[in-house]
Amino acid sequence: MKAGIIGCGAIAKFLHAPEYQANPCIDTIVFYDRNPERAAMLADLFDGNTVSTVEELLTDPAVNMISDCSSNENHHIFTTKALQHGKHxxxxxxxxxxxxxxxxxxxxxxASGKKLMVNHNQRFFRAHQQAKKILERHELGKVLTFRTTFGHAGPEHWGTNKTSSTWFFKKDRSGLGVAGDLGVHKLDLLHYLLDDEVEQVSAFTDTLDKTDENGQPIGVCDNAVASLKTRKGRLGTASFSWTYYGEKDDSTVIYCEHGAIKIYHHPDYQIQVLTADQETINYELQEGQTDQQADSGVIDAFIDCIRLDKMPPVTGEEALTAVKAVFAILEAAETERVVTLT
Structure with a gap:
C-alpha cells in the first residue's frame, strides 16, 4: 500500500513517517508540505516521494491512506477532502x-465509508493499556477519584520551528493552546481508562510565561488547571502546562476503593499499584515510546484497521468527545462558571 502525509513537521518526522516505513504493508510514502523543502527533507530521510499540491496527492489512485499532520486549523479541510477522495x-x-x-x-x-482514526497515542502506551486491564478486573474495587497532568517546556522546544513564532502559539492556528495540545491527550486517556466521560468542568487558564516573536504574551493559554466530574460520578483534577521547565510530567493517579494506581510516577516502574493494606506492586514494562514518539504502535493499528476492515481504535466520535471536554475547560475558565457537557 501507499501512504501520504500532509504536513511535514515534527510529528510526521518522529512518528508517522518512521512507522509507515517500518510497516511491511507500506511500499512508498508520499509527502506534501506547503514548504517544499520540508517535504523533500522527509522524502530523502524516509526514501519517499513528494508532490507539489494536496490535490496531486489526493487524486493519486495508488495512495490508500493519508496522515493529516497539518496544523490544527486545517484538520477539517484536509481530512474532509481526503475522505471525499476515498482515502482512509x-x-x-x-x-x-x-x-x-x-x-x-x-x-x-x-458518507465515504472509509476509516477515520485520530492520533490519541496515549491509549497505546503499554502502561496505560496495563492500567486499563487492572481497572477492568476490578482488582482495587470501583474508581473514586483521579488526578492527571501533562506538561513540558513547550512546543518550541520540540517542534520543527524551535522559536517563539511557532504556530502552536497562534490563536488562529492553534486555537486551543496547551489544552488542545496536551490536555486533549489526557482527557481522552481518562475516557479510555475509566470507560467514562467528563460531564462537568470548572477551570482556570492563563498565559503565565510564553511570549511570541514580538515579546508579547501569546494568544492562547500556556497553562490550564481543571476540576472534573464524570458521568459515572468520579471526581478528579487535571493540569496541563507548557511551562514545566526542568522536568516533563506525564503522569496519572487513579484512586479506587481498595488502593491506587500510579502511572509514570516512578523513574524505574511505569506502574505502581498501592493497595489499602500497604502492599506495593511494581510493574516494569518494556516501553517502546520515547520522547520522539517512535514505535508508538499508532500506524500499525491504523493500517490493521484498514487491512482487516476493523473499527479504528480511536474514532472520530471519540476524539470529538475528548475535544468537547477541552472546549468546556476553556469556557469554564472564561466565564468563571461550572460548565456541563451535553
Missing part, C-alpha cells in the same frame, strides 16, 4: 478546533 485518514489531535468542524469530518467519513 489518520488525523492528528485535536480532531478540530470547533464542534462544527469535527462534525463535518465525521459526516465525510460516514
Amino acid at each position: 485518514v489518520l488525523c492528528e489531535k485535536p480532531i478540530a478546533v470547533t464542534v462544527e468542524q469535527a462534525n463535518e469530518m465525521i459526516a465525510a467519513q460516514k
Whole structure:
C-alpha cells in the first residue's frame, strides 16, 4: 500500500513517517508540505516521494491512506477532502478546533465509508493499556477519584520551528493552546481508562510565561488547571502546562476503593499499584515510546484497521468527545462558571 502525509513537521518526522516505513504493508510514502523543502527533507530521510499540491496527492489512485499532520486549523479541510477522495485518514489531535468542524469530518467519513482514526497515542502506551486491564478486573474495587497532568517546556522546544513564532502559539492556528495540545491527550486517556466521560468542568487558564516573536504574551493559554466530574460520578483534577521547565510530567493517579494506581510516577516502574493494606506492586514494562514518539504502535493499528476492515481504535466520535471536554475547560475558565457537557 501507499501512504501520504500532509504536513511535514515534527510529528510526521518522529512518528508517522518512521512507522509507515517500518510497516511491511507500506511500499512508498508520499509527502506534501506547503514548504517544499520540508517535504523533500522527509522524502530523502524516509526514501519517499513528494508532490507539489494536496490535490496531486489526493487524486493519486495508488495512495490508500493519508496522515493529516497539518496544523490544527486545517484538520477539517484536509481530512474532509481526503475522505471525499476515498482515502482512509489518520488525523492528528485535536480532531478540530470547533464542534462544527469535527462534525463535518465525521459526516465525510460516514458518507465515504472509509476509516477515520485520530492520533490519541496515549491509549497505546503499554502502561496505560496495563492500567486499563487492572481497572477492568476490578482488582482495587470501583474508581473514586483521579488526578492527571501533562506538561513540558513547550512546543518550541520540540517542534520543527524551535522559536517563539511557532504556530502552536497562534490563536488562529492553534486555537486551543496547551489544552488542545496536551490536555486533549489526557482527557481522552481518562475516557479510555475509566470507560467514562467528563460531564462537568470548572477551570482556570492563563498565559503565565510564553511570549511570541514580538515579546508579547501569546494568544492562547500556556497553562490550564481543571476540576472534573464524570458521568459515572468520579471526581478528579487535571493540569496541563507548557511551562514545566526542568522536568516533563506525564503522569496519572487513579484512586479506587481498595488502593491506587500510579502511572509514570516512578523513574524505574511505569506502574505502581498501592493497595489499602500497604502492599506495593511494581510493574516494569518494556516501553517502546520515547520522547520522539517512535514505535508508538499508532500506524500499525491504523493500517490493521484498514487491512482487516476493523473499527479504528480511536474514532472520530471519540476524539470529538475528548475535544468537547477541552472546549468546556476553556469556557469554564472564561466565564468563571461550572460548565456541563451535553
